[in-house]
Amino acid sequence: MPRADFYLIAKDRFRAQPLRLVCELARKAHDAGLWTLVLARDAAQAEQIDDLLWDMGDEVYIPHQIAGADIDEEEAAVLIAAPDVDAPLRPLVINLRDAAVEGSFERVLEVVPADPEARGPLRERWKQYQARGLDVNKHDM
Template sequence: MRADFYLIAKPRFRDEPLLLVCELAKKALAAGQPMLVLARDMAQAEQLDDLMWSFDPDAYVPHQIAGAGFDDEGDDGGEDEADVLIAPPEADVPLRPLVLNLRDAAVEGAFQRVLEVVPADESARGPLRERWTQYKARGLDLKKYDM
């Protein structure tokens, strides 16, 4: 298992941190890896959903908010088929091998790789340092990238 921490440095990601999430989702799709994005709340899930449609005019990243695709018969509309599944806290969805975590706590459970986005604001980095320590204690291979 591996944890990758992406430290926001570039101005375009400082101004809109969710753009980095979109870029990471696009890379995962190109590598053929379905991704689960754990959104902090429904508002963030909806913001990310909107941004996925517009962040790159030449890219299409199939995505869906978990629980948002119900049709009149109660079918989930292929939710498990979405390459990028955005899960607000109230959505009970299984982890995928690749998880991008935007929540305040470390991801528990079975996954192969977790991505953590580290804010540019130094004062907001404390919880991420704590997560680094938690993942290290669990034996995950840790990597850090400046974005």
């Protein structure tokens, strides 16, 4: 059964830089051998994630690419897609956009902002995933 995991930002380092949590989730997925698609909110966010993935420490290398014309699917274990790029879904999807992910995947990760005011759309998504029969879980990060 597909799963939806909601990660609530709690730790100070993730509050200061929420995209660090995204990179941490991508690293864990890569370590587990899961091909990952990150659905960025916009092109600027895609670039930020790309930069942060290069900056995970000397011991960490996560093969990643921004989706586009010159993509090497085999090399990019983590694919980062801006909304204007039609990237195929992968088994694991990290969703940073406002809408629930449609289509076929094994697991979707949703990052929940620390600000309670910004959580409305995520409550809606939780209900949508539940209604579609996904196993829905929450994790405090």
